[in-house]
Amino acid sequence: MNSTNTFHFLLKQTREEYRMTQAEIAKRLNMARQTYLDLEYGKTQPRLDTLLALSTLFNKSVAYFAGEHPSLDGFDTMELFAELQQRYTK
Incomplete structure (x- = not known):
């Protein structure tokens, strides 16, 4: 999924x-409803x-x-496991 498609897809998904409603969000963001629609439909x-x-x-x-997800590449799960084991087996 490219970043243009990602943004408007995630925006709609999050709103739902x-x-x-689209009108509620536009009002909360102090923008015209059409401006919000253009964002959600990927026009802008x-x-x-x-x-x-x-x-x-939306917190x-x-x-x-932007469609970025944290990566666990290079994450040492065994190191974390050992630390948790140390903490909670006392």
């Missing part, structure tokens, strides 16, 4: 999870202030709306 990309406002509104990171 919060059971909010968000400005930085809009992206920050969406992140705050999601900006990286979330």
Whole structure:
């Protein structure tokens, strides 16, 4: 999924999870409903202030709306397991 498609897909998905209408979000972001629709339908990309406002509104990171997911590459699970075992088996 490219970043343009990712943003508008995640925006719609998140709005639906919060059971909010497009008009409600537009009002909360102090923007015209059509401006919000353009974002959700992928016609335009968000400005930085809009992206920050969406992140705050939905309690999601900006990286979330960019479609970035944390990577566990290089994460040493055995090291974590050993540490947890040490902490909780005293």
